[in-house]
Amino acid sequence: MHQFYMDTNVFISYLKYDDPYHSDAAAIVANLAKNEIRAETSVLTVLEVAAVAGRLFEHNIGRNMQEKKIFIVKALQTLLELKINFIHIGGDTAFALGNIHIPMPSIFTDSIMVCMQAGLRTLDIMHLTAARHAKQMNSDLGAFVTGDRGIIDKRHELSKLIGIPLLSPSEYVKTLGLPRK
Numbered sequence: 309m310h311q312f313y314m315d316t317n318v319f320i321s322y323l324k325y326d327d328p329y330h331s332d333a334a335a336i337v338a339n340l341a342k343n344e345i346r347a348e349t350s351v352l353t354v355l356e357v358a359a360v361a362g363r364l365f366e367h368n369i370g371r372n373m374q375e376k377k378i379f380i381v382k383a384l385q386t387l388l389e390l391k392i393n394f395i396h397i398g399g400d401t402a403f404a405l406g407n408i409h410i411p412m413p414s415i416f417t418d419s420i421m422v423c424m425q426a427g428l429r430t431l432d433i434m435h436l437t438a439a440r441h442a443k444q445m446n447s448d449l450g451a452f453v454t455g456d457r458g459i460i461d462k463r464h465e466l467s468k469l470i471g472i473p474l475l476s477p478s479e480y481v482k483t484l485g486l487p488r489k
Contacts, residue, residue: 310484311446313439314347315454316356316431318477319387323357323364329455332477335486336453340390345484348393348449350415350438352431357387395438395445415441425469428458440470453480 314336321333339345361383365376397415404410419430419437426433436459439452452459452467452474459466463474481488 309344309346309448310450311346311348311448312451312453312480313435313442313449313472314349314353314392315435315452315456315459316349316353316360317455318453319353319357320360321455321477323361323383327455329477331488332481333455335481335488336477337390339484339486340392343391345486346393347390348395348439348442348446350435351394351396352434352438353392354384354387354394356431357383393442395442397438397441422469426462426466428462432456432459436466436470439472443471451475451480451483453477 318329318333318336321327321329322337324330327333336345340347358380361380362376365379369375369379397413397418399414400411401414401417402409402411403417403420415434415437418441419433422433422437422440426436428436435454436452439449443449449472452470452472453476454460454474455477459474460476467474475483480486
């Protein structure tokens, strides 16, 4: 069974019919739903999907708060029904800089180290950190799938950093020979 780390934007592409990766994301989601492939992602994805679903609703549908809440809940339900393994890097560690020690969640400490090697947005760095952790915990994890241009443009250096290849949704669908939706 093929396993991969799913960046949030893959699921967002599935929600957005006008997204360039929509067909590929729909193929990935359909295969996840059939349990033909497996995904891991950070718990950050749940928050990101809720935030993006709210913005999508306001932009495309309207501002009725009750309908917006229903739209967000349905988006989250769809995500959670895919039985994705949500990664939570638990525990606090001390981040030390000189003689200053700050206790913080482990993912933040590890992400600061990734920041030193990759100039990306905060949540992108946290997803890369979660993917690196996921690969350490699951040797069968075969790819980090993302539609993020900033990550794709740095795929070679970032692949070395997290220990798995980085692929766009289209490349992943093509590699696995999944039928496009």
